[in-house]
Amino acid sequence: MASDKKKIKYNREDKMLKKLNNNNSQDGANLEKYWENFVKEEGLLDYNKIPLQRAEISGWVKFAFWFLRIYIVVMVILVIIGFSRIH
Amino acid sequence: MKELKDRLDELPVDIKVRAIDRLKIHVMRQKYGYFSRVCLLFSLVGPGILVMIADNDAGGVITYAQTGSIFGLGFFIPFMVLMLPVAYIVQEMTVRLGAVTHRGHAEMIWKRYGKFWGAFSLADLVIANILTLITEFIGITLGMQFFGVSPIASSIIAVIVVFSIQLFLRYYTWEWISLSIAALNLIFIPLVFFVPHLNWGVVADSFKTWHISGGISSLFIYVVLANLGTTIAPWMLFFQQSSIVDKGLTVKDIRDGQIDTFVGSTFMVIVAIAIVIITGSVVHGISGSSNLSISQIMQIISEKMGIIPMKLFALGLIEAGLIATIAISASTSWAAGEALGWPKSINLPPLQGWYFYVPGLLSVLIAGTVVLIPNIPLGFLNLTVQVIASIFMPAAMLFLLLLLNDKEIMGEHTNKRWQNISAFIIVGFLIIMNGLYGVTVVFPHLFG
Numbered sequence: 001m002a003s004d005k006k007k008i009k010y011n012r013e014d015k016m017l018k019k020l021n022n023n024n025s026q027d028g029a030n031l032e033k034y035w036e037n038f039v040k041e042e043g044l045l046d047y048n049k050i051p052l053q054r055a056e057i058s059g060w061v062k063f064a065f066w067f068l069r070i071y072i073v074v075m076v077i078l079v080i081i082g083f084s085r086i087h
Numbered sequence: 088m089k090e091l092k093d094r095l096d097e098l099p100v101d102i103k104v105r106a107i108d109r110l111k112i113h114v115m116r117q118k119y120g121y122f123s124r125v126c127l128l129f130s131l132v133g134p135g136i137l138v139m140i141a142d143n144d145a146g147g148v149i150t151y152a153q154t155g156s157i158f159g160l161g162f163f164i165p166f167m168v169l170m171l172p173v174a175y176i177v178q179e180m181t182v183r184l185g186a187v188t189h190r191g192h193a194e195m196i197w198k199r200y201g202k203f204w205g206a207f208s209l210a211d212l213v214i215a216n217i218l219t220l221i222t223e224f225i226g227i228t229l230g231m232q233f234f235g236v237s238p239i240a241s242s243i244i245a246v247i248v249v250f251s252i253q254l255f256l257r258y259y260t261w262e263w264i265s266l267s268i269a270a271l272n273l274i275f276i277p278l279v280f281f282v283p284h285l286n287w288g289v290v291a292d293s294f295k296t297w298h299i300s301g302g303i304s305s306l307f308i309y310v311v312l313a314n315l316g317t318t319i320a321p322w323m324l325f326f327q328q329s330s331i332v333d334k335g336l337t338v339k340d341i342r343d344g345q346i347d348t349f350v351g352s353t354f355m356v357i358v359a360i361a362i363v364i365i366t367g368s369v370v371h372g373i374s375g376s377s378n379l380s381i382s383q384i385m386q387i388i389s390e391k392m393g394i395i396p397m398k399l400f401a402l403g404l405i406e407a408g409l410i411a412t413i414a415i416s417a418s419t420s421w422a423a424g425e426a427l428g429w430p431k432s433i434n435l436p437p438l439q440g441w442y443f444y445v446p447g448l449l450s451v452l453i454a455g456t457v458v459l460i461p462n463i464p465l466g467f468l469n470l471t472v473q474v475i476a477s478i479f480m481p482a483a484m485l486f487l488l489l490l491l492n493d494k495e496i497m498g499e500h501t502n503k504r505w506q507n508i509s510a511f512i513i514v515g516f517l518i519i520m521n522g523l524y525g526v527t528v529v530f531p532h533l534f535g
Contacts, residue, residue, distance in 0.1 A: 038113070041337060042337055052496075054199060
């Protein structure tokens, strides 16, 4: 049963690869040659291993973050008042 | 051919499955003609339709039903139409962000703005998601009761269905099964034609008059906020971006992702309007209609429209809860994986990626258990969901806007001026409505 499933899965891959090889268009036919490009273009990479630089917080972004902090504090106070009225 | 297969085998298992799907897209892209273009579009759509229909969740259906029964056929019909561009503008940004960066929303916040904001967003999302999942299970168990299924049995069935869908399917199959379940959401649309003596003239007039039954009151502000809250929710941002990444959409697919989001928004709004029309016509105006539970509303639907429309409504409620449970639990798993740097893909086999599935499935299990507690304070729970979402949404939107204006990561795909203006108007409206609601909590009689 398990080997049947494996067979089906492999058939699906094989069918797709065969289709890809029969494709006469330039990119399709030469995919093996352009594999690295394909992987990069399609983002088929482990992005956990690619570091992302931290954003610089300055100018209006700094202002936005301060606004967010104040907004959260005000909303939390209102929530506490609201919930205290329920009980 | 063998070499290509070997290269595929070199990739991690989740990326390998995605690569096979993307190779199919690559082959489709080489073909010309309208039919091929349509096939390509059908292969690329999914996340947008799914997120928008899942947004019409059990809580959403209950909100729309109560909105119609309280305010009738008036303000909220054109208001729902207004929600189409709101939902589209917000969600479209996640399409570009996901397609350009290949990273989820939680990962972007965590890595670009630091651990504090990353942890804040993740904690907020997880808490809001668990509470929302409880409301989904309330919808499922309530709907199943109309088919004679006990809450315990329906909760267990729902947990098993969601576990099976999440654990054993690869992304492509998961998406199509989810979309098939989501299609049932459209059941509310034909129900409109079961409404006895529906006056389409009144529906059309609502676009001219924007009439608010009872005028502006704290209840009206609450209902506006509730409808806004069901249209744009924090989990939606996380879900669609992660879904775009897991599906493997790239900058070439942005256009199709935008079409997908627009189609989804349109379906969402049509369903919402259908529910408002049904309850606005059938329930509004009867004594006590401003304070009815969903069970009472369905009872009235049964009396006035018949038992079959009521059962179809109940089926819609079950579907709404189920599809939202699938989407919300997936968004929890993706967000946790992104923030904590785990492999995060629905393509992962359950044994290899069990830690990816645990956060989402655990939240489903908690919700499925909590809903069975007798006399659960439903009103309090809904209020808490609302409050957490209200605090979190402007924050989530702010991060989205910051990321979409970040040239370093978005390059030429940064927001255009009109997109920024529209998004700022939405955030501003959200903050004003939240503030007004907060003021009405402190001064309950301010608006009468």
